[in-house]
Amino acid sequence: xxxxxxxxxxxxxxxxxxxxxxxxxxxxxxxxxxxxxxxxxxxxxxxxxxxxxxxxxxxxxxxxxxxxxxxxxxxxxxxxxxxxxxxxxxxxxxxxxxxxxxxxxxxxxxxxxxxxxxxxxxxxxxxx
Amino acid sequence: xxxxxxxxxxxxxxxxxxxxxxxxxxxxxxxxxxxxxxxxxxxxxxxxxxxxxxxxxxxxxxxxxxxxxxxxxxxxxxxxxxxxxxxxxxxxxxxxxxxxxxxxxxxxxxxxxxxxxxxxxxxxxxxxxxxxxxxxxxxxxxxxxxxxxxxxxxxxxxxxxxxxxxxxxxxxxxxxxxxxxxxxxxxxxxxxxxxxxxxxxxxxxxxxxxxxxxxxxxxxxxxxxxxxxxxxxxxxxxxxxxxxxxxxxxxxxxxxxxxxxxxxxxxxxxxxxxxxxxxxxxxxxxxxxxxxxxxxxxxxxxxxxxxxxxxxxxxxxxxxxxxxxxxxxxxxxxxxxxxxxxxxxxxxxxxxxxxxxxxxxxxxxxxxxxxxxxxxxxxxxxxxxxxxxxxxxxxxxxxxxxxxxxxxxxxxxxxxxxxxxxxxxxxxxxxxxxxxxxxxxxxxxxxxxxxxxxxxxxxxxxxxxxx
Numbered sequence: 001x002x003x004x005x006x007x008x009x010x011x012x013x014x015x016x017x018x019x020x021x022x023x024x025x026x027x028x029x030x031x032x033x034x035x036x037x038x039x040x041x042x043x044x045x046x047x048x049x050x051x052x053x054x055x056x057x058x059x060x061x062x063x064x065x066x067x068x069x070x071x072x073x074x075x076x077x078x079x080x081x082x083x084x085x086x087x088x089x090x091x092x093x094x095x096x097x098x099x100x101x102x103x104x105x106x107x108x109x110x111x112x113x114x115x116x117x118x119x120x121x122x123x124x125x126x127x128x
Numbered sequence: 129x130x131x132x133x134x135x136x137x138x139x140x141x142x143x144x145x146x147x148x149x150x151x152x153x154x155x156x157x158x159x160x161x162x163x164x165x166x167x168x169x170x171x172x173x174x175x176x177x178x179x180x181x182x183x184x185x186x187x188x189x190x191x192x193x194x195x196x197x198x199x200x201x202x203x204x205x206x207x208x209x210x211x212x213x214x215x216x217x218x219x220x221x222x223x224x225x226x227x228x229x230x231x232x233x234x235x236x237x238x239x240x241x242x243x244x245x246x247x248x249x250x251x252x253x254x255x256x257x258x259x260x261x262x263x264x265x266x267x268x269x270x271x272x273x274x275x276x277x278x279x280x281x282x283x284x285x286x287x288x289x290x291x292x293x294x295x296x297x298x299x300x301x302x303x304x305x306x307x308x309x310x311x312x313x314x315x316x317x318x319x320x321x322x323x324x325x326x327x328x329x330x331x332x333x334x335x336x337x338x339x340x341x342x343x344x345x346x347x348x349x350x351x352x353x354x355x356x357x358x359x360x361x362x363x364x365x366x367x368x369x370x371x372x373x374x375x376x377x378x379x380x381x382x383x384x385x386x387x388x389x390x391x392x393x394x395x396x397x398x399x400x401x402x403x404x405x406x407x408x409x410x411x412x413x414x415x416x417x418x419x420x421x422x423x424x425x426x427x428x429x430x431x432x433x434x435x436x437x438x439x440x441x442x443x444x445x446x447x448x449x450x451x452x453x454x455x456x457x458x459x460x461x462x463x464x465x466x467x468x469x470x471x472x473x474x475x476x477x478x479x480x481x482x483x484x485x486x487x488x489x490x491x492x493x494x495x496x497x498x499x500x501x502x503x504x505x506x507x508x509x510x511x512x513x514x515x516x517x518x519x520x521x522x523x524x525x526x527x528x529x530x531x532x533x534x535x536x537x538x539x540x541x542x543x544x545x546x547x548x549x550x551x552x553x554x555x556x557x558x559x560x561x562x563x564x565x566x567x568x569x570x571x572x573x574x575x576x577x578x579x580x581x582x583x584x585x586x587x588x589x590x591x592x593x594x595x
Contacts (some may be wrong), residue, residue: 057224061248061269067399069452096168099516100401100452103168103175106269108204108222109183111165 041076041083042128043119051117063122069100071122079105079123087127091115144381167220169207171456171518176215183222187298187306190221194330194470195304200578202590203330205274206246208267209543210457212580213278213325223273226332237338238295243273243331251444257339262449263287263369273331278543279323279502282447283492283513284369285464289504291322291498296335299328300576310335312428315457320566323501325542325565327576327585344368344446345389346397348436353381353475357468363491373488374471375409376419376478378427382436382488386446395440401452405434406487413486420482455487456508456522456543458530459513460538467510470536474512474529485525487515500559500566503539513544550586 047055055063055073062068071078082090094115097103104110110118116127168175180200184190194201199218207214214220232239234257241250247261247268254260263282270280272290280291296310299321307329309318314357321328353374356363365371369386408430416423439446462470471491477483490513497504514529516522526545532539539556540546554560564585574582574589582588 057227061246065450067401069401069403092346094310095166097172097454100454102170102207102454103172104207106206107205107224108167108220109181109224122171 008022041125044124044126047117047121048088051114051121053079054107054110054114055118055121059105059112059122061106062101069127073122074124076124083119083123083125087116090119090127094119138484163305167204167207167214169209169214171210171454173210173518174212174215176217176220176292178216178218178220180219181222182219183225185225187226187300190226190330190332191300191304191306193219193221194300194302194575197575201302201330201575202401202578203272203273203326205244205277206269208270209274209278210545211540211543212453212578213543214578215580216578218578221330223271223330223332227271230333232257232259234258237340238335239338240296240333240335241272243271243334245272246270247272247275248448252449253441254338255341255444256444258341259288260341260443261336262293262339264444265290266371266447266449267451268448272334272541276322276334277324277326277331278541279499279504280543281492281494281504282369283494283511284494285364285372285493286368286509288495288497289323289502291499291502292495293336293338294322294334295337296333297321297331298333299331301329302571302573306332316562317566317570319498320498320500320563323542323579324567325501325584327571327581328564329576342388342443343391343441344386344439344443345387345391346384346439346446348382348384348438349432349434350380350432351383352379354379356381356383357472360468370493374475374491375427375431375488376475376483376485377413377417377423378431379424380428380431381491382431388443389440391440393440395438397439397445397449398437399442399450401450403452406436409486409488413484417482417484420479424479424480454518455489455515455547456518457513457515459490459511460523460530460533460536460539460546461509461511461541462533462536462538463492465510466512466536467491467493467512470510470532470538471512473532473535474514477528477532481528483525483528484520485514485516487517488515500563501542501557503541506558513541549583553584554586 062070063073066072071082091112093101094105095103119127149397164177166175166177184193197219199416200216201219201221202214202216203221204214226242227244228242230240230242230444237259239254247264247270263284265280265282276291276294279289279291292348298306298308300306304522309321311318335519368386368388371384372381374381412423412426416426471489474508492511494509494511496503496506499505514526516525540548574587
């Protein structure tokens with residue numbers, strides 16, 4: 001009796017576990033196959049002292065910390081697909097937040113120009 | 129009224145042609161800025177468009193700004209409060225430019241930091257002086273002034289909130305006066321300002337009583353929630369810091385202990401955020417939430433196979449975690465002895481009503497204190513938090529849990545979501561009137577009150593808001 005009950009319980013659980021693993025794998029495959037849009041990047045101007053100061057007091061906490069999962073300062077490859085979305089989208093993600101990225105990137109005083117300069121400093125390319 | 133930028137410019141232009149004053153002025157000002165920059169908190173649920181945003185470089189500039197402001201002035205730290213403490217259409221001040229260690233005395237183990245310093249930036253300079261904060265919360269992105277103003281805390285029945293370690297403050301008042309406060313200088317105002325919600329003034333410097341630097345050993349494991357609750361008195365008694373994260377819709381919880389150690393061997397934290405763990409919980413919630421029995425079995429099975437390695441390091445490197453999965457949060461502080469009963473009732477309600485959430489609960493202990501507006505005033509406390517992913521509506525979920533907290537005489541965390549108003553607070557806080565009188569005397573026109581604080585204190589700001 002107990003064996004039957006255990007078997008009956010195990011079967012749907014096993015099916016669900018399989019479905020779940022399948023979903024996780026599909027999600028992973030889907031993520032891996034998406035090709036980044038093609039864009040031509042222009043090298044950014046050197047960061048000003050004011051931009052570096054803002055970076056060090058705010059963005060650095062995540063964009064200078066690989067364990068945060070955020071694209072790192074100077075990692076052009078990680079930034080390329082983000083820059084390809086265009087300036088409006090990138091700035092909207094900065095101001096409103098996007099996934100793990102908190103709104104304003106913790107820079108409460110930053111203007112639109114500040115955010116543009118910060119992204120260009122971190123990515124090494126002009127925001128277009 | 130919601131206007132696009134193009135509409136705003138059009139309206140402003142039309143009214144300008146007809147020579148309209150009054151409302152034209154505000155529209156024209158907004159249009160002139162072309163792209164007014166909003167402010168949003170960490171979760172994105174709170175927002176505002178301040179008329180002025182300022183990051184003063186020093187106390188004199190801040191005092192001048194406050195003195196001349198003819199509208200509401202609110203200070204923002206790291207934007208990590210979930211309640212609407214910050215939003216204002218007046219002046220929003222950040223202390224980002226007033227950050228870092230000012231001084232430290234290894235003999236007295238006291239230090240002074242600028243109010244805008246984030247907790248992230250406090251561990252290393254204190255360690256250089258052989259010191260450490262006695263306890264820390266599970267994230268360290270908060271600004272110091274913001275953390276103490278909302279009575280932010282960690283866990284451990286022998287440890288109070290950050291506010292209890294404050295031995296002195298410098299604050300700028302609504303009149304622009306720069307005042308130093310401690311137990312010998314305006315002691316009542318000092319004690320009130322240790323948890324003041326930014327309603328008494330803007331705190332620019334904080335003096336702290338630290339302790340000798342120490343190392344911590346952290347252990348985490350998965351166990352049946354009911355077993356942990358049964359064993360709670362021992363777990364809390366035998367560990368410096370204990371906390372538990374019951375997994376919703378399951379029978380299990382993540383338990384965590386942190387204990388001081390002299391073992392010099394370091395096991396560094398490999399902190400890549402919560403993404404992997406939370407995505408597993410999210411996936412089960414997405415596909416199995418209509419099959420509660422299967423959902424529970426899956427969760428019980430999956431979380432047992434997540435690896436939680438030990439950590440051993442300097443205290444500040446062990447306390448802090450990367451929280452990269454954004455959420456909204458409600459937390460109530462209830463008398464410590466009611467903790468197990470309250471969390472049992474929450475977990476039962478979540479399962480019986482099949483409430484749509486997958487973020488674990490957080491269950492901690494905090495020592496009582498004597499600060500008028502501290503959530504821990506006069507009683508040792510159990511802190512219980514519920515979370516909802518930032519992408520999902522929290523209203524229905526929190527509305528069904530909040531009455532459970534009320535039943536256990538819960539006080540809401542000032543920086544987290546709740547629906548209480550001044551009448552309820554007056555009953556929950558024995559020293560409520562004392563705080564209101566202090567606030568009225570130091571800021572009679574309500575310069576530091578936004579709408580949320582007006583409702584919280586049951587007062588209407590004065591002439592400064594009518595300008």
